[in-house]
Amino acid sequence: MSEFLPVLLAGVAAGALNAIGGGGTFVALPALVAFGLPPVAANTVSRVALAPGALVSAWVYRRDLTPVGPVSVRALTTAGVIGGGVGAGLLLALPAASFDIAAPWLLAFATLVLAFGRHLSKALTGALGRPVGMSARAVLTGQFLLAVYGGYFGGAVGILMLALWSIGLGLDAAAGNPMRIAQLAAVHLSATALFLLASNALSAPLLLTALLIGALAGGFAGAHLARRLPARLLRGVLLATAVITTVLYFLRG
Incomplete structure (x- = not known):
């Protein structure tokens, strides 16, 4: 029982971080x-435990969800659910070494895109004489691939989603945050279903319960806090989270 309280507090922090800017995995x-x-x-247990918190955060944001460019909420969520399940299957079947090596560089790229993506999108619009915009097929393909990554490894997949939408559609990070949270929930949901059926995620029930309860509380509180943050401050939090997460990944490697 001495393990319960520290893991519970870690769950609160992880759920809140995922709701506000991402990085709860760390x-x-x-x-x-x-x-x-x-x-x-630990990867499978954390994914199962954080899924309910992600769902609670998505529920808080349910009235703020809007289509991402030309893609509807339903279509994007479907791509996330399918990709998350595929990625979870790969985690159970393949070693994670290749993703561990690539993750810091993916995150470094995503952080740069988050910082400068809107400016780049505006510059490209001026150079091309028309708005920059990914097609619906391109958005869904990118979302599916990111969901596969999310189901397989999951680290900061929400940051990568915001980066894709920023550079491909010129979407503001603060405006995209509700959809980021909803898509995290979609990826977690399908991955969790597979982990519960085919992994040893239930091998540590006390730790799983503590993390799950904490993540529920943190996800609910964090989502309410994020909804009240000014757009400029929320963009700053998202970018700071991306920078810190990227640095931690490089240090971890």
């Missing part, structure tokens, strides 16, 4: 590993 995974879970088991 709290949840180390907490589980610190109490003796192997990395792969």
Whole structure:
């Protein structure tokens, strides 16, 4: 029982971070590993535990969801659910080493795009004489691939989503945050279903319960806080989270 409170607090922090800007994995995974879970088991346990928190955050944002460019909420969510399930299947079947190597560089790219994507999109619009915009097929393909990454590894996939929407559609990070949270929930949901059926995610029930309860509370509170932040401040939080997450990934590697 001495493990319950620290992991509960880690769940609160992870759920709140995911709701506000992302990066909750960096709290949840180390907490589980610190109490003796192997990395792969910690990955599946954290994903299962964080899924309800993501769903609660998405519910808080349910009235703020809008289409991403030419793609409807339903279509984007469908791509996220399918991709998350495919990625989870890959995690159970393949080693994670290749994603571990690529993740810091993906995040560094995503951070740069978050910082300068809107400016680049405006510059391209001026140079081309027309708005920059990905086609619906391109958006769905990109979303599916990111969802596969999210189901397989999951680290900061929301940051990568915002980066894609920013450079491809000129979407403001603050405006895209509700959809980021909803898509995280979609990816977590399908990955969790597979992990519960085919992995050892239930091998540490006490740690799973503590993290899950904490993530529910943190996800609910964090989403309400994020909705009240001014757009400029929320953009700053998202960018700061992306920078910190990227640095931590490089240090971790």
